[in-house]
Amino acid sequence: MTGRTCVEFAALLRRRGLVIGPEQTTAFYSALHLLERPGLREIYLAGRAVLVTQRNQYPVYDATFVEFFGPPAVDDHGLPPLPPPAVPTSIVEREADNSGTPSAKAADRVEEQADEARLVPSDLQVLKAKSFALMSPEERRKAAALIKRLSPELPRRRGRRREPAASGPHLDVRGLLRAALPTDGEPMRLPRRRVPSRERPLTLVIDVSGSMGPYALALLRFGHAMLHAGHHVEVFTAGVHLTRITESLRRSSVDAALRRIGTDVDDWDGGTLLGSSMRELIDRFGAHSAVRGALVVVCSDGLDRDDPETLGTAMRNLARRAHRVVWLNPLKGDPRYRPLARGMAAALPHVDVFLAGHNLVSFEEMCAALTARRTAA
Template sequence: MTTPFEISARLCAGFADQLRRHGVETSPEQTTALYAALHQLDRVRLRDLYLAGRVTMVGAREQFTAYDAAFRAYFLGADGTGATAVAVSRPVAVAESRSPEPTAGTPSARPAEDADDEVDHARLTPSDIQVLKEKSFAAMDADERRRAAALVRTLDADLPRRRSRRRVRAHRGRHLDTRRSLRAALRTDGEPIRLARRRNPTRERPITFVVDVSGSMAPYALAVLRFAHALAHAGHRVEVFTVGVRATRITEQLRRTCVDAALSRIAAAVRDWDGGTRLGTSLATVLDRYGGHRAVRGAVVVVCSDGLDRDDPAILATAMQHLHRIAHRVMWLNPLKGDPRYRPLQRGMAAALPHVDVFLPGHNLTSLEQLCAALAAVRRRSA
């Protein structure tokens, strides 16, 4: 029995929803990948559909059993009979729908959507993109946050580099490789015909985000975490800490390929999300635990906070002075700076500002682009 049916965005999104019911976390990016993979073929057999879904929608071997159950339930039905061939329509059309999305508070995995982020991005005109880039994260609705998240994934940073202490083989270098030169001389009766060299290669400096997750920073913290996730999965060395009532290292949670799954794990790990602010104490805790780690020493540290701190300003000033001494550069993103009338007169911000190398707004996509430009400028100065 064959029952050909049409591959559509709605069908792929429905399958993703079925997978989530069986405990397999999926994201709109994975749904888009399945949709694009199936449209590479004019006619897809059931086995092709099964394998394409397993490659694009499953992130761990332990989920294969749940994936098989979801596939049988969605495509074969309860009686085990279903389609053996799938017709793919041309041209590709994506049906647009709107699904409820979480608010700008605690991060969580958003529900399945028929319209994928890449298609939505393609539909935006240059003027629409510019308006979206200038709009504050706090003022965005659910649809605008989804489109902004797609734009955040396109950002990349040119990070500064430093010379490594470990030497490697090289055709040309400042240092003589004595051992290799002597071994080569054995082949020429002890006469060193060519001297081997070694050099110290350069490697990219780590970038560390210290993100304030207090109540006033919730929408901006989510955007910065998405940006950090994009950098981490672009191959950069990224460390991330959240600060509020306490300090929490969330670098491991951010390693998940799916950004929504990563945010869900962060929500479970960060106990003080949307709480109070003890910025000075939290930052001092990070320095006490990781002051000698590559996450801080010699790294580019980006602090994202509005500076509204309930701690004694002297604690924050001492911590920032220590941070400025051991880090390569200290940058501060303050969403309040997006207002032209803003002046850093709060006690916490006034205490931290003398120890900050670059002070930028952090309220919209344009400010994240300015951060990328500032990182590139640091690299040029270092070179």
């Protein structure tokens, strides 16, 4: 079986409501190549073992398999008969909580139970290492609580305007004159001014194509937590075009924020024109604090349908303006991954830190990369 067939089958399952990440598709392809001339029955079993993460997904998987490959061969000791090729609507609706587009019901359940999540150390380590795409709804609730607790101390930079201070290297001439008016021009003290340091802005650019759904949702929760912790945060989605969703995330409830984003972003779970989206970011916000001197995090698998030269040029311009560029690619969570896709290969030379971003451990690594001092100008 070719890799393209595996990708197309996984894409069909994803459209039917199953959450399937890039690493699962890769594992499915690898499993088939470990078998010698697999038949339909072996393909069925391999796919069910790798692509299905919950029992209630079996009816959807079985029906989709029959539609895509035909019924597998079975015997008296083999598999039970498969249902007709129809996707139960109730299953799809339930699995929508785990799909790419933000779901209001899922967000409500996450917010209501996030504070109740309690983990022993061993469970905590297992959860942190697990991919967002493979998590159950219960694990997603616990992961949401842990994401909310991430609080990196972002680096600071010198401000451009001086401000009054109790002490400082600069004399406040205007303040001196004002203070001397009640004393007939005799200054009683010498007011000072200083140049304050300000926290660098954080900008998130999130790929919302079909394969990026679980990872995009996790990073949106991180952006919401950072924004409501008082940090200067800008958030954009990149699909067919660029969409600024910062105002949607300002809602105090993450439920309301996700509902609003689901309405505002019209290309969620669609294709990816990452090069055009990044070029639009530079054209519209290149002189804005969202880019200039900011910490920019791009979350994408790099599977871009755009011209790779467009993405390479946009990333080069972004690297010139931003303080640091961090790229999160969930495919990097697989040790066998190599950034050979044309878009990823064009962008990588202009990235300061390249991380996986597929689980909580990589989110902690991202926070460490954002906090770290820059050693080169």
